[in-house]
Amino acid sequence: MKTLHNDPLKILIVDDQDSVRRYLHQELRNMGALEVIAAATAEDAVAQFKQHKPDLILLDIEMPGRNGYWIAEQIRNAEGGNWTPIIFLTALDRDEDLWEGIRVGGDDYLIKPVRPTVLAAKIRAMQRLLGMQRRLTAVTEELFQANNMLNLLVERDGLTGLINRRGFDRLLHEQIAYAHREVLPLTLMICDIDYFKQYNDTLGHPEGDKCLQKVAALLGGVCRRPTDSACRIGGEEFALILPNTPRSGAMVFARTLAELLASQRIVHPKSPIGEHLTLSAGITTCIPDAATTMLGMVTRADEALYAAKARGRNDFFSYELQVTAREQLAPRKPAAPAEGTRS
Numbered sequence: 001m002k003t004l005h006n007d008p009l010k011i012l013i014v015d016d017q018d019s020v021r022r023y024l025h026q027e028l029r030n031m032g033a034l035e036v037i038a039a040a041t042a043e044d045a046v047a048q049f050k051q052h053k054p055d056l057i058l059l060d061i062e063m064p065g066r067n068g069y070w071i072a073e074q075i076r077n078a079e080g081g082n083w084t085p086i087i088f089l090t091a092l093d094r095d096e097d098l099w100e101g102i103r104v105g106g107d108d109y110l111i112k113p114v115r116p117t118v119l120a121a122k123i124r125a126m127q128r129l130l131g132m133q134r135r136l137t138a139v140t141e142e143l144f145q146a147n148n149m150l151n152l153l154v155e156r157d158g159l160t161g162l163i164n165r166r167g168f169d170r171l172l173h174e175q176i177a178y179a180h181r182e183v184l185p186l187t188l189m190i191c192d193i194d195y196f197k198q199y200n201d202t203l204g205h206p207e208g209d210k211c212l213q214k215v216a217a218l219l220g221g222v223c224r225r226p227t228d229s230a231c232r233i234g235g236e237e238f239a240l241i242l243p244n245t246p247r248s249g250a251m252v253f254a255r256t257l258a259e260l261l262a263s264q265r266i267v268h269p270k271s272p273i274g275e276h277l278t279l280s281a282g283i284t285t286c287i288p289d290a291a292t293t294m295l296g297m298v299t300r301a302d303e304a305l306y307a308a309k310a311r312g313r314n315d316f317f318s319y320e321l322q323v324t325a326r327e328q329l330a331p332r333k334p335a336a337p338a339e340g341t342r343s
């Protein structure tokens with residue numbers, strides 16, 4: 001008795017003759033097939049294939065109605081990127097029939113009656129190919145996953161785990177295009193730690209690194225929408241890309257961020273403006289149009305950051321509103337009386 005490989009197969013027999021189906025069924029079970037399914041018509045064969053997803057098909061050609069060639073074509077169309085070995089098992093012994101069987105997608109062609117040893121040998125050969133194909137699929141999937149992981153790593157900053165400059169460039173580019181298409185506001189915030197040089201100089205570079213990690217964790221945490229992105233784009237410079245965030249929302253976001261940082265009370269031993277670490281940020285918000293570029297947005301956010309620094313730091317300046325988050329909250333001074341009016 002010739003038996004199949006260790007990995008037992010699920011086999012679909014397609015033959016309109018009941019006696020052939022029963023004979024093959026018995027032979028295949030004797031060889032150690034795990035499961036044998038049978039179909040007597042072309043339509044049933046295709047349905048059984050879709051339902052059971054067999055590992056191998058033994059396919060007759062001559063049947064009432066549609067024939068085995070048609071079935072092979074249907075199966076090849078239905079299996080997507082997979083491959084299911086098809087062995088034609090037929091009484092047709094002309095070379096043209098064999099040619100047509102292989103042309104429509106068959107992998108082997110046996111002429112009935114077939115001896116059990118020959119059938120077992122052919123199935124075993126197909127089983128070996130199937131094993132190789134499955135290993136190849138598994139390796140391809142592993143490679144795909146590894147490639148995805150590599151792409152992620154290429155865009156990650158090693159110290160903080162945030163998106164790095166390269167990822168920032170890609171994301172900002174994509175978000176400008178998206179916001180342009182959907183006519184949505186897009187906010188870019190560039191944040192910079194205040195007096196970080198003094199922090200480093202006083203506490204040393206390793207402590208400076210830890211501080212950067214704390215700030216990064218804070219920025220990452222404050223980006224709660226799945227489309228928000230926190231990036232490290234320079235030594236102590238961070239960027240937040242906030243899709244679908246209008247000017248007012250950006251200012252609320254900025255205040256939340258400042259409050260969160262203040263609540264962490266990270267000691268800055270040499271800050272001229274207080275005992276704790278602070279951030280300054282420049283904000284730009286627009287509904288991008290065809291003329292909006294990454295460089296334009298970054299330049300506006302940088303200018304706003306410069307204004308925040310110039311106004312004493314520890315604040316967030318909006319390029320479009322020309323006001324800082326703190327100034328926006330401050331009660332307005334009553335307008336000075338016009339000249340000549342009595343107070």
Ligand SMILES: Nc1nc2c(ncn2[C@@H]2O[C@H](COP(=O)(O)OP(=O)(O)OP(=O)(O)O)[C@@H](O)[C@H]2O)c(=O)[nH]1
Nearest residue numbers: 192193194195196197198200205206208209235236
């Ligand atoms: N520890 C650490 N320090 C860094 C890193 N990258 C840049 N820096 C430091 O960040 C500091 C930036 O200094 P400046 O550009 O003068 O900025 P600043 O002292 O924060 O001053 P303002 O931004 O004007 O408030 C420098 O001391 C850099 O050495 C890093 O990866 N780790």
